[in-house]
Amino acid sequence: REQADLQRVFPDLYMNSLSNVLTQGMNRKKKHEVEALAAVVSWIARSVGANTVVDVGAGQGYLAQVLSFEYQLSVIAIDACSHHGRITNARAERIKKHYAAKMHKSRSEDRNLNMPKTVTCRVLSTDTFKTLSDSLLQKDDLQKANLTGKGVGEHSLEGLPDGNVPSCCVDSKPSLLLAGLHACGDLSVTMLRTFLECKDVKAVVSIGCCYNLLSEEVENADSQCGFPMSKGIKSAGLSLGKSSRDLACQSAERWRCLGKDAGLHNFELHAFRAAFQMVLFRYYPEILITSPAIGRQGKALRRQHHQRILESTLHHEESAHSSPSLSQKNCKKKGSCPTMNSAEAGTAKNKGTFEIPLSDTGNSTPKSCGAADFASSILEMDALFRGVSFNQSTKCEATKSVDKYSLFEKFSRSGLCRLGLHHLQDINFAGLWKETEPFAELIGPYWSLRAALGPVLETILLLDRLLFLQEQGNSLEAVMIPIFDPTLSPRNVALIAKKI
Known part of the structure; x- marks a missing residue:
């Protein structure tokens, strides 16, 4: 359109x-x-x-x-x-x-x-x-x-x-x-x-x-x-259901404009959401039946992160062209990457500072799910996302040291806080991720097929309104x-x- x-x-x-x-x-x-x-x-x-x-x-x-x-x-x-x-x-x-x-x-x-x-x-x-x-x-x-x-x-x-x-x-x-x-x-x-x-x-x-x-x-x-x-659609007995109406909100045009890294990043987040649902299914079944919503975790922060990637990529290309030795040196430093500066590598402020090293596995358990803990969990996720490229061909080997499991655990802890749930000590995040990770590669093709149907479903809704007037x-x-x-x-x- x-x-x-x-x-x-x-x-x-x-x-x-x-x-x-x-x-x-x-x-x-x-x-x-x-x-x-x-x-x-x-x-x-x-x-x-x-x-x-x-x-x-x-x-x-x-x-x-x-x-x-x-x-x-x-x-x-x-x-x-x-x-x-x-x-x-x-x-x-x-x-x-x-x-x-x-x-x-x-x-x-x-x-x-x-x-x-x-x-x-x-x-x-x-x-x-x-x-x-x-x-x-x-x-x-x-x-x-x-x-x-x-x-x-x-x-x-x-x-x-x-x-x-x-x-x-x-x-x-x-x-x-x-x-x-x-x-x-x-x-x-x-x-x-x-x-x-x-x-x-x-x-x-x-x-x-x-x-x-x-x-x-x-x-x-x-x-x-x-x-x-x-009357035309009513006489046909056509029913969409909430899932299809959700799908009609998909933004196919924006998907086409996404770069490879951003697209893979989105698929990764969908995989985390699916695996987090397994956490609720296993450990909080009474919550799952209420169809809880955790929203788009760190949406604004991820947008800022995406903008930083675009800007720093251009800066990196210019730096590499003018001083290749310096660029290579930076990539050899542990925990450094041209897509972030030292101030952003893992430091965030929330009534104090904290650092999230790239090798952090996130073993700390939040004592409560108050506003401060929730904000911290979001900032921790963003700090990790800043240091991670989901493109496996990334030039910076340091970013590969962050495994997807640690990101999934951060995502899950943040999700539990959003739902006001205390973290149970016996949650086996590693086992759940090991169980679900083999299916993560199916998220991309599946979601792409669904997204392609979005404009079709939206057209049905719009044509129904036009037909109603006509x-x-x-x-x-x-x-x-x-x-x-x-x-x-x-x-x-x-x-x-x-x-x-």
Whole structure:
């Protein structure tokens, strides 16, 4: 799903280049998404005459603020987390000051500055959404909607009784556009149903994610679940299940961009997770039946490590070219490697320092699983990962001295801490790893085949939503367009629909 030529799909599309003030706090992925989606939403809003954009699942308000300040749209940001609402308001105030100063300098103070209004509301159903949209359509002041104020520009629907909703503004013929940047699970589905059922919603631009959190029901054809939505899929009796929906979240484009080392590193971690499940099966069976989740251990740290590898590899190549004798000397040093500096070789800080030599087998047992122990276990794993290359052709023989078993033991100890479990003295990590290691080489081919099916399953979910809209007749237009670069943002397909 390569990114579409947006200028061709949306004639006269204007994509503003965002200033540092607007992009503060955004990573490269978020900046790319917000730039593209804001331009598309602005184009769609103009085409349908929508006077208000509702940013559904707004988070910290990045999209809402760009639409408000850069595209001068009236925006309402909805999120279930009141903390996000406060962050959005505070950030918007800072941005407003910047724009006000800029306008004063250019003597264009007659222009009104739009600020996104925030609403704290957990959108659980289409009815909730319709109630909310009715309330929001009081033209100038959300406080007229009989909502409970939570500060300047922030409101909550909590405590609003059913049927006690103010009537819509009759005179102004208001219209809404619903926009969702990676609206999670059923939220993206609720947006589509609200678009159909609420006459004031003229268009929807939805980019879904978290398919694993979708509700699914095939037995009851009349149920309003996340999948299937369309009559066509329901009549076929197609069922995916949680495992397949998990798989639909795979990022095939990112896999293709991984280098050999990074790919092998990922397979190694999957092998550790599988072996750790054996630890739970043997020693903590009562925990295993609850389907525990340990998350992606050290995710941020591993990303930093991957970046360090890329940077230090380039540095090593330059050093080797300019001074080969020095490079060879460094590789002969015990415990040293061009992919890390001496400060990173095994030292980390967590209320003190500790060193993880490359030959460490990790025999120490954490006394408890508190925050400090958990942080230490993650830092220990990262220290080991820094000194390990999973590419067997590595130039540095010192890194080969770290065996996979010691990494597995560190991984397992960290996993036990994440689950709040005390380490039992009789856990035979070495025996379990010896038992499972022969199967580790199957992880790569197996996982690659599964990952290749991810886009197919995601396409089924997306086509179900498109078919659901197309089944409504000729009163609307609906298309699917990949608007992001898939290597930056794998969930890049926008479902765009408007009433005609």
